Amino acid sequence: MTRPAGGSGVLGVDSGGSGLRAVLAVDGGRDTAPLTSEEPVRTGPRGIDAGHLLAQLVPMARQLMADAGVGTLRSVAIGAAGLTSLGDALRAELPSGLAGELGVRRLALVADAVTAYTGALGQRVGAVVAAGTGMITIGTDLESWHRADGWGHLLGDCGGGSWIGQAGLEAALRAYDGRPGGSAPLLARVEEMFGSAHALPGQLYPRTDRPAVLASFAPEVAACADGDPVAADILAAAARHITDSLAAVCPTDKGGERDGGESAASGEVQVAFTGGLFKMGDPLLVPLRAALAERLPYARQVPAAGDPLSGAVRIALDLAGDRLTLPRDDSMLYVVTDAPETRPSDHSP
CATH class of the missing domain: 3.30.420.40 (ATPase, nucleotide binding domain)
Structure with a gap:
């Protein structure tokens, strides 16, 4: 049942070879059940396809937010397989795309190895x-x-x-x-x-x-x-x-x-x-x-302690609370704290 939107939360995402998973951590410590897409995000000449990722993630995020009664995302962390070598398009396009679609201003784009590490060892x-x-x-x-x-x-x-x-x-x-x-x-x-x-x-x-x-x-x-x-x-x-x-x-x-x-x-x-x-x-x-x-x-x-999806949630929580102390690295842990907003149509697939 959809709840009236008013609260806030953070979104953790795990994108890999078997598809896309997303979970919402609501303020107060409650996590939603994950939503899953079994279609892996495409790669092309420019690397990981940012438009394809957005096309899958935005509807999942909106459903999670509506079901939990969340109106604001304080941060998003996306763990992506191939980010290190194939992530240029994600780094260039996702911050403005998520800002335009979901109002996200704090975003961490994370190599899937880093979300695995954070989920396992913190x-x-x-x-x-x-x-x-x-x-x-x-x-x-x-x-x-x-x-x-x-x-x-x-x-x-x-x-x-x-x-x-x-x-x-x-x-x-x-x-x-x-x-x-x-x-x-x-x-x-x-x-x-x-x-x-x-x-x-x-x-x-x-x-x-x-x-x-x-x-x-x-x-x-x-x-x-x-x-x-x-x-x-x-x-x-x-x-x-x-x-x-x-x-x-x-x-x-x-x-x-x-x-x-x-x-x-x-x-x-x-x-x-x-x-x-x-x-x-x-x-x-x-x-x-x-x-x-x-x-x-x-x-x-x-x-x-946990899996890569729980690692993404933890990074999102720490980013939202200014507690993220893991080493920053553009290829492994790329953080944007004031994403520019663009029109949603700029990032339609």
Whole structure:
């Protein structure tokens, strides 16, 4: 039921390969249920399509505001996959677009790795692995951001879902050919999921969602790992890749926070894992924890406090309350505090 508008709140948004999610945090601490669009925001020659994002987000925001009786958005934080390298159009167009459509004056455009970090660890020194279809690590000493990988399935994302799935499919095709390094159990899983292994290239190469299709096979690799040394070796290699990326970003000289709670022990750094990849459980987590203990003995794994969407909400709340102390970086955490307003038609798709 729509309530009379009069209150205020902040909007957190998570835009990734699986679509768009938005949640409204109303003054007083109450969050709405998220709204979801399963259509990923398009990319084009200018990078992430700002008009397409606006076309999806504005109706969702208006519905959330109407349902909660909110008339004013004090701030918006948008976590966007690809912002670092594909975000020029968003930085140029979204501030005025959201000001014109929703009256937004305070906006944070945030790399999805930063929202993942903030959701998991808040404003603490540490490092986070954000892994699903892809894989990226991010760390901060609260002075600057450090990231590793996240280069996409063709150039990196080593240890992520698409990487594991592709390695599993390759092992299955090795078994189909009779080459060394093949896995009969993985070949059987391929034939259950895709039909004949011979037809697999025709099913995979024409797809525009190849990373997601590759990642869909990662759980099959995990399911075979207990009895298949090839599958187990793939997950052990994934764990090493993830740990390599963590080592590249993990602060080494201090632990601490700016949240008012207890600091980490001297020299200890908190590390958290977040994302759908870790739903595979022990087949991946056991070798990953072993690699972490060997490579980064000063790092202590802690549970992720929340997901990237909760991280976006937290950034929006801190921005609205002038409490945002995370490092500013135009490519990772771009903040506008006085967005110019334009006519809504200037940003129609």
